[in-house]
Amino acid sequence: MNAAAIYAVEGVLLVSITSDITDSDIIELQEHLSNRIAESETRGVVVDISALEIVDTFVGRILAQLTAIARLLDAETYVVGMRPAVAMTLVELGMYLPDNHTALTLDHALEKIRSARSANGISRRA
């Protein structure tokens, strides 16, 4: 799978999508990612779409699906690095991705996951 790669970074799964991703790649990615989330018992998934220049409803729907799958497996999904044009297209298409968390960059996403985790940790210990 060349069009998308999954890395484990700081206990978080980082999914990097490259520009030439095809629809079949995305379906494959969905399969892979759900397995990896279940195996690693991660709490966070970061999908980096900064290389993505074109989106359509299919990509939008897959992003929403990835998020839903991850949520069922108890992980929160952050979409990072969205380009302005992509954001505008998605809004134009009416796909507001309400269940996704978003962040500007990977750094921001990691920070948010960390703070959410520590907040959770405290409440659990208490």
Added chain:
Amino acid sequence: MTEKVLETTLEVLKEDAEGLLMEWIDQADEDGAKRSDLFSEREERDQAASMLRAFRLGVRDTSREGDFDLRDEHWADLRGILSEITHERVERGVLPGEMAALVLALKTPLFGRLTDKLVGQPDRLIEEVLIVSKAIDAFALYTNEVFIAEREQIIERQRDEMLELSTPVVELWDKVLTLPLIGTLDSMRAQEVMESLLQAIVERQAEVVIVDITGVKTVDTQVAQHLLRTAAAVRLMGARCIISGISPKIAQTMVELGVDVGEVRTRSSIKNALTDALTSVGVAIRPIERNQRSGA
């Protein structure tokens, strides 16, 4: 003598160009189409003379050809001169009606001369007058078209300038941007606003964006829609959007219209929005001790 269209007109134009010119200008003066306050006697004369010259050339070629059509090649000269003069006159503040009246004023002296020439030949007189009248009317209309085209250009340019001017994205603090919206928000502007805002978010790595609508006169469903879409796009980029400056009146209208802002945060003033934004990036504004104040 073979009868040709506009033959007599051409004769008149050739024979007494100078006299015709003088009379034309006098007539224009009488019709209130002369603007002595904007143009000197000389300029006025030069313009009229060049129009008359081009008119004569056009008449000559048309008379060879047969029928009249302003779009013909014969009238290219006159068209050029008309748009040039219209441009110049409009720039100095001549009204479009006055420009048309100036062209139309040519009718009186020209028809007078035609009547003298064709005395006893009413049929030909009517024919000539009809054609010349049609031609001159077309020129007058043409000046109006030129005038409108110029105005359109100006409007176009000003709209572009306004679009640029009216979408300044300001960095209030590290990671905090604000976009003060002023005036009306139509689809085109909304698009422009969204684009520059999203671009700025990427460039400045902003986390919070305050869209201030204090300067927006009215909020209808369409404007609200645009605002919410902008907020949604900002969220997709990974930043947070706060809409501030919602007046009590606008709040009432929005509720009456059934606009649901969903999760978008709204604040009544930019002050509240700023406090909110700064808190979320971990900065606070607090009063300083009295003895630390500069100048105190």
